[in-house]
Amino acid sequence: MEEDRVPECSAASFQASIEFNLLLDEITARCNRQTKEINKWLLYTKDFKRTIADTLEQERLTKQGADIRAMWSLRTPRTSRTPKTPKITPNA
Known part of the structure; x- marks a missing residue:
């Protein structure tokens, strides 16, 4: 099928392919920069x-x-733990 192409069309197709790939590379680079940011x-x-x-x-x-x-x-306040000794009152 390649042999049936007109040389100008083949060259144009090749140039378009190169331009497309360059554009794709540029878009990818922008995307990568934005992703990084x-x-x-x-x-x-x-x-x-x-x-x-x-x-x-x-x-x-x-x-x-x-x-x-x-x-x-x-x-x-805490009370002391030792009990107070009771006062002994003398029996009167």
Whole structure:
């Protein structure tokens, strides 16, 4: 079938194929650059989310610690564990 082609058509087809492949390479390169940029932003966003979560967790723990300290400071003082000796009153 190749032998039946007119030489000009074959050359034009070959040139179109080269141009198509160059265009495809350019599109692929752009896509790869954009994918790389998107992945970079996804990692940045993931790190940012992790930082926010860590900060919120730290604030929660700090508040929890403050609440525990406040609870301990409000409780009644401890009584001594040794019982007081009863006062002996003389029988009159």
